[in-house]
Amino acid sequence: MADTATDSRDDAVSAKSAAMAGRETPLIRNYWYVAAFADEVTRTPMRRTILENDIVLYRKEGGKAVALQNRCAHRSYPLHVGKLSGDRIVCGYHGIEYGPDGRCAHVPALGIAPPAIRVQAYPLIEDGPFVWIWMGDPETPDETRVVRQRWCTEPGWAHVKGYMHMKANYLGLHENLMDLSHFPFLHGAVLARAEHAAEKPNVRVQGDVVHTGVMHRDVGVSPAVMAATKMTLPVDRESVQWVPSPAIHCGMAITTDSSDPPQRHVRHIIHVPTPETLTSTHYFWAIARHTAIDDKAIDAEAQAFANKAFMEDKVALEEIEEVIARDKRDGFSEKVIATDHGAIQLLRAFARMAAREQSDAAAAT
Amino acid sequence: MADTATDSRDDAVSAKSAAMAGRETPLIRNYWYVAAFADEVTRTPMRRTILENDIVLYRKEGGKAVALQNRCAHRSYPLHVGKLSGDRIVCGYHGIEYGPDGRCAHVPALGIAPPAIRVQAYPLIEDGPFVWIWMGDPETPDETRVVRQRWCTEPGWAHVKGYMHMKANYLGLHENLMDLSHFPFLHGAVLARAEHAAEKPNVRVQGDVVHTGVMHRDVGVSPAVMAATKMTLPVDRESVQWVPSPAIHCGMAITTDSSDPPQRHVRHIIHVPTPETLTSTHYFWAIARHTAIDDKAIDAEAQAFANKAFMEDKVALEEIEEVIARDKRDGFSEKVIATDHGAIQLLRAFARMAAREQSDAAAAT
């Protein structure tokens, strides 16, 4: 398969091709994206722009989350400025009420609820800390595509999580997450080991899902984890990752120590890049574990790690966004190298997804 | 007439049509707009952008107001940075002098005043607190179109006035001003009564002038007015409005009490939305009365009322402008309902005015 051709020395570099998604590629809509953390969505309406749609999120009295077009059908007033009345949201301008399905429930000026007054309702699925939103045709959400994270919901697991707003196109974060070779340079000695620089994970593509895997022998263990587990060094760590959609990178790190029998610890590292606009991204993340789940020191350590490392990625991607805005340079095209193999597969998968959506849309009209 | 068809329940809602002015409609030029309050225009040149033209305003030594293109014909330097010399304005860059008619009066570099050096002079008419500017062809100002406000100039009347800069397209303010149904929701209980929500004023269209009228029975009277007039409750209020151009909403409220014979008080409420750009508007207003004209308590009450209610409108319209900038949504079109009847007539009149200007301009070339 041409896609998996390797980096022979005389073929180590090529330009990005038109078959890879780029910033000119339309946003991909027929997937579930994370709209918010569950604890962000409350009885106080909140606004969030997702895939260039202005959206309001709130909870019904019974607790179910709702996402609606944040733009009244009548005069474009943002609904998040309004207030809730039971399960309805009431526009702050003319008092038009919408139900959780986006249908008008009451127009005070008319005394009726005309079907023609309606805002888009976005299907939501809540799964542990994540509120997933379907950004495709609201009539045909495909629930089987939700990438459930049972390690964030089942007993016996604990997780920490965080959010950063990033002023950069989301594709750069996808490339970053497929790539270990930037660790020694961007993240410094604490996180990285010298061999990361040339790390070329195994890459496997199944349909549009990209899988990577890499084994690190004799790795370090963090002080808090060591204190909780008393692992016997040396320790090996296998890192695997699968990317089933533009909306999520599912990572798993499996640590095996030298005890007899060996201790085996699993950690899930979940990265969620939700496009806001073509030049900005909501970056959610979570790290889940089944080891010492009540240990606050491990929580704190994981939180500190993410706040440092993911922030370094965010800052780097924002620097790149600024270069792209600033630098007018004819004929420039980024180059890809062997360690980009996983990223290339991902950009190709995204290009296929986008092309499919465009051709489906063209066929539908 | 189709335009005045009413809101039968199965016909209560429709989408805005191409026959109504929208934000893509060209600005309408052949009318008098308010450029400034008279007391803003002094011997210190001031800049104001009106209908996307940069303009400088000042007064001649004799007091007459002048409006010129705020852009020197020579090097585009803004004239408001310069200084006055008698009735002329002197460019601060090369000293080129312009008379109040926009003709060059002196080019120091040439020692002459060549006719080819000239800036556009905008015809002005001052009427009480308002300085009206003609934004159409400067050779053919139509003075009959000035909407004089004699209650702001004649003895026996008093007025208060104010100005707000609004970061929103001017059409939203026009819609807002034709609409009572937002009172209970946007302005709260002090200003509004429950029946406002379904208020459908009578609408009458004469040529391009839209008239509305509504009668409110048993309305409240403000404390200051009550103290000054000692009206006998109940009180009725008839509100009428006429909009002769995109530049002004003329409102009149006639209050009649239950004395025998009844007291009758008239208040004029004048709203002036002058487009600055396609996304910003100068919002001038004045409220005039013939009752207790020296009563400072009524002045203060009217000022406070306007500062609260008109500011609420401004904030709402700026929220809408932000939604429009933020929300990319294919196929979205605002809906109109029965209470928008007056606004619809207005947007249709504006669309006719704009179309006429465009066809006149095309015919002229």
Add this chain to the structure above:
Amino acid sequence: MADTATDSRDDAVSAKSAAMAGRETPLIRNYWYVAAFADEVTRTPMRRTILENDIVLYRKEGGKAVALQNRCAHRSYPLHVGKLSGDRIVCGYHGIEYGPDGRCAHVPALGIAPPAIRVQAYPLIEDGPFVWIWMGDPETPDETRVVRQRWCTEPGWAHVKGYMHMKANYLGLHENLMDLSHFPFLHGAVLARAEHAAEKPNVRVQGDVVHTGVMHRDVGVSPAVMAATKMTLPVDRESVQWVPSPAIHCGMAITTDSSDPPQRHVRHIIHVPTPETLTSTHYFWAIARHTAIDDKAIDAEAQAFANKAFMEDKVALEEIEEVIARDKRDGFSEKVIATDHGAIQLLRAFARMAAREQSDAAAAT
């Protein structure tokens, strides 16, 4: 020659023509521009945008200045955020190393230095305080075009210098510098004399190089210069200027006093407008003299003069840029008058240069 036709009174004014460079004219690349002062370029990489290219400047260990595309070929990360390793710059994202020639020296991920990984290297020539950069085809820099300023490098001369960032298109500064007639109006009495307003320097065009000259009789002498030289009044000053490229205005002022034999003092005034974008400019300047070269009072006086007068020009040009952004006015075209004769010649020369570059580029493809 039509270009040198004079200002007969009935032909004193005309509109700018398409044969003059304007803000729609493409930036002119095949010249040496000043990228930086020499003392700005150090072992700490600095970023500067020049002709819309994002560029990083640094010095090799041996001291030679280097300019590279500030955008890694791999992922567009800005190189100025990275660090130097000997003469190489190391990208802060994946550790890719580039030599001073822009060729990749090492890709850690590959362990090799593939020729396909490369950033543009910009030829530099250092001449006294100025670091000149070639913005044309990097393969064919024309060293003969560097406008060397020997009065900034040779013994017996002293200079002061400065830099201002200007939010305005560079052509306005070129026009300004060819023009004495704005002195009395923009710079006030200290700098200007009344006769400046109508000053029409002699203009001579040789190929694309524009020369101007003007003689001022009985001029003032600054206190510091007078203290150092004890010139005998009256003093005459001849000012000459030549503009060999869009990158520099070379000025020279020759002062001759009334001693017997006369004292003769020469001062070079060098203005350097380097386009950053189409709406912003780097404005470097230097003033060199051979008189009392160790006299700090003259240094301070020259610095104060430039900080005042050149800042007044910068502020005026930024005002103009704002008018142009703000004022939409159909059919507006700036007018030129007799004192613009030098500026017109310059804009025509620039239009020829730009047209030549465009036709060469078209022929090459």
